[in-house]
Amino acid sequence: MRIIVVGAAGDIGQAACNELGQRHEIITVGRTTGDFQVDIGDLNAVKALYEAVGAFDAVVSCAGDAAFTPLADMDQETFMVGLRQKVMGQVNLVLAGLGVISDAGSFTLTSGVLDRDPIRMGTNAATANGALAGFVTGAAIEMPRGLRINVVSPGMLEVSAPRYGAWFRGHKPVSSHDVGLAYSKCVEGARTGQVVIVE
DSSP, rough: OEEEEEESSSSSHHHHHHHHTTTSSEEEEEESBSSSSOTOOOOOHHHHHHHHHOOSSSEOOOOOOOOOOGGGOOHHHHHHHIIIIHHHHHHHHHHHHTSOOTOOOOOEEOOHHHHHHHTTHHHHHHHHHHHHHHHHHHHHHOOOOTTTTEEEEEBBBBBGGHHGGSSSTOOOBBBBHHHHHHHHHHSSSOOOEEEEEOO
């Protein structure tokens, strides 16, 4: 398969690439790195990405920002960071891809642990994660041409703990290998409309 991995340079993206790259052709995409660059918050830019890539069989999205800010300091614009980037950015990858991905292809999005195990300053990310779960559940029953859609919801990765561990006190880090397997399950398996939890 030809698999587009968006956010390929990040810790989660590398886990997905390392697993899937053993068997498939990986096209890496980032905001400033990779084979192609794109702002997934811009639907037209995503459409242009797909046109430039050509034929593809799966999209794996490991991208999307959220604002880590105390709730009392949030305003609408701050809160829109997670909704515009993490939610709509990944939704854009699906909307733009529906008509051009191969028959029986798949979309795999990424959420995270915070909607089920919150941390301080994580409300924006928690909201985005919950929205993504709702999106894949609803979208799965409307997918044309045998397409599938899922979302991987990993805990904090072990490799990320040196940078983010102080925010995730008491959380058990997960291995990159296990996270990679979750993407394999979504891309190479048969499930659809599922939140695949890695913890």
